[in-house]
Amino acid sequence: MVKKRKNLVWSIAFILPALSLLFVFLLYPVFEAVKLSFYKWTGIASAKPIFIGLENYKAVFQSPNFWLSMRNALFFMIGGFLILMPLAFLLAKIITSSIRGVKFFKVSYYLPVMLPVTAVGLIWVYMLQPDWGLVNSLLEKVGLSEWAMNWLGTPTLNVVSVVLVNEWIFAGFNMLIFAAGLVSIPQDVYESAKIDGASKFKTLIYITLPLMKESFKVFSVLCICGCLKTFDLMFAMTGGGPNHTSEVPATLLYTEAFSSKNFGRGNAIGVVILVLGMVLSIGLNKAMKSED
Amino acid sequence: MKKALKKGIACTLGAAMIFSLTACGGSSGNGSEKGDGSKGENIEIRLTSRWGGEETLSKYFNQKIEEFNELDNGITIVADNVTDEQQYFDKLSSQFGAGTQPNVFINYGGTSIKDYIDGGVLLDLEPYFEEDPEWRDSFLPLFDNWQDGEATYGVPVMLYQILLYYNTDILSANGIEEPKTIEELEAACDKLVAAGITPFQLGESSNFRAGHLLNNLCYKAYGGDIADKLASREINYDSEEMLEMYAKIQEWNEKGYFGSNPLSVDNNGEKAAFLSGESAFRYDGAWFVGEITGTEVDGKVDVTAFPYFAEKEEYKACVQGGSGQGFSITDSGDEAVNDAAVEVVKYLTSKDYYAGLEKASNGGIYPVKFESDPETEIDDMTVKIKGIVDEAEEFHGDMQEIDPETHMLNTVRTALQGLFLDGTPESCGEEIVSQEEVK
Numbered sequence: 001m002v003k004k005r006k007n008l009v010w011s012i013a014f015i016l017p018a019l020s021l022l023f024v025f026l027l028y029p030v031f032e033a034v035k036l037s038f039y040k041w042t043g044i045a046s047a048k049p050i051f052i053g054l055e056n057y058k059a060v061f062q063s064p065n066f067w068l069s070m071r072n073a074l075f076f077m078i079g080g081f082l083i084l085m086p087l088a089f090l091l092a093k094i095i096t097s098s099i100r101g102v103k104f105f106k107v108s109y110y111l112p113v114m115l116p117v118t119a120v121g122l123i124w125v126y127m128l129q130p131d132w133g134l135v136n137s138l139l140e141k142v143g144l145s146e147w148a149m150n151w152l153g154t155p156t157l158n159v160v161s162v163v164l165v166n167e168w169i170f171a172g173f174n175m176l177i178f179a180a181g182l183v184s185i186p187q188d189v190y191e192s193a194k195i196d197g198a199s200k201f202k203t204l205i206y207i208t209l210p211l212m213k214e215s216f217k218v219f220s221v222l223c224i225c226g227c228l229k230t231f232d233l234m235f236a237m238t239g240g241g242p243n244h245t246s247e248v249p250a251t252l253l254y255t256e257a258f259s260s261k262n263f264g265r266g267n268a269i270g271v272v273i274l275v276l277g278m279v280l281s282i283g284l285n286k287a288m289k290s291e292d
Numbered sequence: 293m294k295k296a297l298k299k300g301i302a303c304t305l306g307a308a309m310i311f312s313l314t315a316c317g318g319s320s321g322n323g324s325e326k327g328d329g330s331k332g333e334n335i336e337i338r339l340t341s342r343w344g345g346e347e348t349l350s351k352y353f354n355q356k357i358e359e360f361n362e363l364d365n366g367i368t369i370v371a372d373n374v375t376d377e378q379q380y381f382d383k384l385s386s387q388f389g390a391g392t393q394p395n396v397f398i399n400y401g402g403t404s405i406k407d408y409i410d411g412g413v414l415l416d417l418e419p420y421f422e423e424d425p426e427w428r429d430s431f432l433p434l435f436d437n438w439q440d441g442e443a444t445y446g447v448p449v450m451l452y453q454i455l456l457y458y459n460t461d462i463l464s465a466n467g468i469e470e471p472k473t474i475e476e477l478e479a480a481c482d483k484l485v486a487a488g489i490t491p492f493q494l495g496e497s498s499n500f501r502a503g504h505l506l507n508n509l510c511y512k513a514y515g516g517d518i519a520d521k522l523a524s525r526e527i528n529y530d531s532e533e534m535l536e537m538y539a540k541i542q543e544w545n546e547k548g549y550f551g552s553n554p555l556s557v558d559n560n561g562e563k564a565a566f567l568s569g570e571s572a573f574r575y576d577g578a579w580f581v582g583e584i585t586g587t588e589v590d591g592k593v594d595v596t597a598f599p600y601f602a603e604k605e606e607y608k609a610c611v612q613g614g615s616g617q618g619f620s621i622t623d624s625g626d627e628a629v630n631d632a633a634v635e636v637v638k639y640l641t642s643k644d645y646y647a648g649l650e651k652a653s654n655g656g657i658y659p660v661k662f663e664s665d666p667e668t669e670i671d672d673m674t675v676k677i678k679g680i681v682d683e684a685e686e687f688h689g690d691m692q693e694i695d696p697e698t699h700m701l702n703t704v705r706t707a708l709q710g711l712f713l714d715g716t717p718e719s720c721g722e723e724i725v726s727q728e729e730v731k
Contacts, residue, residue, distance in 0.1 A: 042698070044411035045391030130553045153497075153555035155713055239378075241499070242555045243709035258382040260699035261407055263389065 030274065037268040042261045049264070056268035066269065069247040072159045076227035076248070079163035085219060087171045092178035110172040117169065121236030124165045128152055152238050155245040162237050162246065169233070170226075174219055181215030182208070217288050224284065225277045249273050335632040336368050338394040340387075342380050344373025348582035352652045353640075360639055367632045377500060388413065393622045395633040401437025401446055401618050402693035403701070408620070409440050415621040416443040420634050427638055432659050434615035437689065446620035447641055448659040452577040453613030453681050454508055454598055457584075461592045462489060462572040470594065473602040474512065477573075481549040484572055493571040494550035495562030496712055501554075502541060503705040504575065507612045507691050509537045512600045515607045519691040525728070529704065530721030538708070538717035545712055555712050577616065578677050582653040595673055597680045614687030615659055657681055703727045 037056055039049035060066050095106045112120060127134040128151040136148035151161040185208065193203050209216075231250035234240065240251035247255070249269055257266030339357070343350040350373070357369045372394065374380040381404075387393045393413065399405050408414050421428035421444065431448060438446030456477075458470065463480070466487055471477040481491040495501050510518045514533060521527040527534070544550060551557065551571065566574040567587040574580070575598060584593050600608040619640065621633045639645065643662035650656055651665045655674025664670075692701040707723040715723075 042407040042411065043385055043389040044407055044413055045389060045393075046413050047407065047411035130556050150553050150556055153553055153713075241706065241709060242497070243706055243713055243715065245713065254382075255702075257389075258385040259378070259702045261385060262699065 033267045033270050033274075036264055037271045039264045041263045043257065043263040052264070056265045057272075059265055060268045060272060065244045065247055065252055066249070068244060069249045069252045072246060072248045073227050073230070075159050075163050076166065076230055077224060079160075079167055080223040080227055081220075083164070084167045084171060084174060084223065085216075087167060088174035088219070089178045091171055091175040092182055095175065096179050096182045109175055112169045113172040115169075117232045118236045120169055121165070121233045125152065125237050128161060152246075153242060158238055158242075158246045162234050165237065166230070166233055174222075177219050177222075178212065178215050181212035185211045213288070217285070220284055220288075221281050224280045228273050228277045228280075334366055334368055335629055336370055337396060337629075337633050337636050338370050338372065339396040339636065340372045340374065340380070340384065340394040341398040342373065342375055342377065343398075344375045347579075348585070348653045349579055349649070350375075352649050356640065356645060356648070360636070367635060369636055377498070395624060395629065396619055396621055396636055398449070398617050399446065399620055400616065400689060400693060401620075402689060403695050403698050404693065405438070405445060405620060407698055408622075409443075409445055413622050414445040415623040415630055415633070416445060417447065417621070417634070418442065418444050424638075427641075430643060430660050430662070431641070432615075432661065434659050437615055437693070438618055438620065446618040447637060448615030448618045449641055450577075450579070450615065450617040451613075451657045451659040451681075452579060452616040453611050453657075453677075453684060453687070454504060454575055454577060455580075455595050455677065455680060456598050457566070457574045457576060457580060457593055457595050459566070459569060459572050459589055459592055460594050461569070461589075470596050471599050472596065474509075474599045475602050477599045478544075480572075481544070482547070485548045490551045490565065490571045491549045492551065492573045492575075493557060493562050493565035494545075494554040495557045495559040496550070496554040496709060497557055497561075498559035499702075499705040499709055501559060501562065502708040502711070503690065503701070504612065505541060506537055506704070506708060507688075508575065508598045509540060510534075510691060511610045511612060511686075511688060512598070512607050513537065513604055516610045516686045516688045519688055519694055522691055523695045528721075529724035529728075530718070535717040535721055538711055538720045541708065542711040542717060550712075555709065577613075578657050578681070581655065581671070581673050581677065584673075585654070593673070595676060595680070597683065609683060609685035611684045611687060612689065613681070613684065614689055616689065697729055699727070700724075 036049065038051060038053060040052045040055070041047065041049035091105075091109050095102055095109065128136075130136055130148070130150040130153065133151075135151065139145060139148045149157060152158045189207055189211070190203060193207055198206070229250055230248055231254070234246060234248050234251055235254070238246040240247040240255060244252075250273065253266045253269040253273070256262045256269060341353065343353045354371065354373070357371050361368050374383055380398075384393070384397060384399075388408065388411075405414065432451065434448040434451065435444055435446075437448075438444055456471070462468075462484070463470070466483055466489070468480045468483060469476070471480050484491045494505075510533075513536070514521075514527075518527065518533070522529065522534075545554065551565070557565070562571075562574065563576075563583065565571040567584065567589055569589050569592070581595070584590055597608075598611065619637045621630065621637060624630055624633070641660060643660060646658045646660045646662045647665050647668075650658065650662075650670075651668040653674075654668070655670040655677070657674075657678060690701055692704055695701070697703075704724055707720050710720050710723060711717070
């Protein structure tokens with residue numbers, strides 16, 4: 001009994017640092033954000049917040065900009081599943097294969113991840129500049145001048161442009177998730193399939209993909225959460241503009257809080273992102289578990 | 293023994309993590325980190341401004357800060373300059389939210405500091421004026437934007453007027469005279485567009501550009517009262533009067549006056565286009581004179597007042613301008629730190645400071661009365677600007693500066709961007725009005 005209690009004390013001592021970090025840097029700010037979302041506050045530390053109940057949530061759900069930002073976040077998710085996932089999987093297949101120069105491919109695919117997102121965003125802003133940017137200049141040089149567009153100044157196209165840059169940056173990171181899944185599949189399974197005469201396509205469909213289910217699960221959760229809270233790239237490339245057309249929930253949060261000094265409403269948007277992210281992640285986990 | 297050692301190490305590491313966390317929090321205040329001043333230690337004054345660029349004003353300002361720090365008078369200025377307007381104000385908001393606001397900061401006064409005044413974070417300068425009336429009297433009477441009742445929460449540091457700069461080479465090559473009225477400006481722009489020249493390369497990616505244009509058009513069309521009427525909602529942003537102005541901006545854009553892609557060009561890009569001779573016009577403050585020196589268009593630029601509507605000559609002298617920016621001081625709660633912050637502001641608004649700035653800029657217009665340095669060579673353009681400013685009768689800032697809602701400046705500017713997309717004047721007005729809380 002004494003030993004059991006002693007073990008319990010030690011266990012608590014071991015998890016206390018991690019719990020303290022979790023509480024101070026995650027739970028407490030979340031609690032404060034939820035609390036502030038029911039108040040009107042101008043964002044001045046000494047100014048007293050005024051309790052206004054659900055008014056901030058009402059304003060958020062009635063705001064066309066909020067729904068526009070949700071639509072734009074959906075674009076990120078669609079891009080994530082339709083472009084990023086196949087691309088990252090393809091890159092993972094390449095770097096786990098035995099082709100020559102695989103080390104070079106590994107480094108070059110991962111390179112965009114190592115660069116600061118804001119810096120990459122600004123580089124792309126210049127490349128996509130409509131009058132003298134590299135993209136339009138190249139299109140004009142190859143005789144496709146009618147394809148040259150105002151990439152970041154045209155509604156919807158600006159979101160699609162940022163989504164594509166986002167896929168370019170994060171393909172390398174997600175490649176690692178799929179590569180880890182690929183290398184964990186035992187070789188003898190492939191050998192058995194080969195003996196049974198399975199084609200490469202069938203091996204992919206019936207062996208590789210099912211055995212990589214966990215990798216796809218990890219990717220899906222990260223993708224959904226990442227898309228809901230995406231901020232830095234959009235902020236660096238468009239700032240949510242022009243005229244809110246490329247707003248995503250996090251840039252809208254920022255605009256409400258810092259530009260309009262409406263911190264209560266900004267926090268309400270933050271809470272909506274948090275709840276939505278949790279619901280979608282739990283739902284996805286359950287859906288994938290039920291299939292098991 | 294080994295097990296006990298492992299446990300000991302684990303506990304020590306755990307304790308270190310927890311203690312390091314306690315070190316992260318606890319201290320508050322507004323950042324005068326080095327000592328409290330009352331013990332005779334060096335006082336650090338954090339000063340934020342937008343003057344971090346390469347133009348004369350920024351260089352001079354930062355050079356004077358260096359000189360101040362070399363005085364070794366127990367006060368050190370730590371300057372934090374953010375040149376981009378939007379980023380500057382966003383950073384300031386986050387600092388005030390976290391309680392880490394600077395001791396001294398540049399602002400536009402009016403609504404932009406209303407929340408700070410209500411929050412009780414700004415220092416009333418009236419007691420300091422009473423102590424040193426000479427300092428107060430050295431300023432031109434431009435305190436309105438920083439006054440609230442009997443209190444004064446800032447001092448003006450800039451006197452400005454939005455003017456129209458033009459490239460004389462481009463205009464004379466196309467047989468265009470200096471435009472005095474809006475109608476003449478439109479005729480000039482039409483001629484330039486027909487000749488394949490960009491009249492203005494508007495940098496509307498920085499959304500204040502169309503905001504400033506709207507201010508000027510409104511003042512010239514309806515006089516200075518328009519700002520008060522908008523603030524009281526007597527005339528709202530979806531009124532016929534305002535729709536007419538939005539339509540004018542949209543019409544100019546559609547006619548090509550603002551270049552091919554104004555939403556993809558920021559204010560710096562707009563400046564670069566004008567200073568490299570690619571565009572013919574630019575409206576900007578009087579300070580822009582200092583940025584022309586040494587560029588490709590040096591000697592090829594002239595300036596005039598922002599044009600007026602020919603049929604509204606009565607509003608010709610109503611301009612966007614005045615005490616555009618000022619220094620405010622945050623109340624640190626420590627008298628020694630507050631006194632040090634006032635010292636810094638006094639230094640940066642002294643007669644010597646402005647005499648030196650005038651010399652460095654070869655002219656300029658300033659909010660402080662001072663005697664010019666005898667060696668100052670005032671350029672012709674500055675002489676002309678002084679004449680233009682003298683002709684102005686009413687100075688008004690951004691129309692939203694006196695609005696009861698702080699967010700309106702940003703709301704109006706963002707909505708105006710819609711005019712450069714597929715928005716209509718009506719949708720622009722509706723967008724602004726939908727975000728008003730004070731009806």
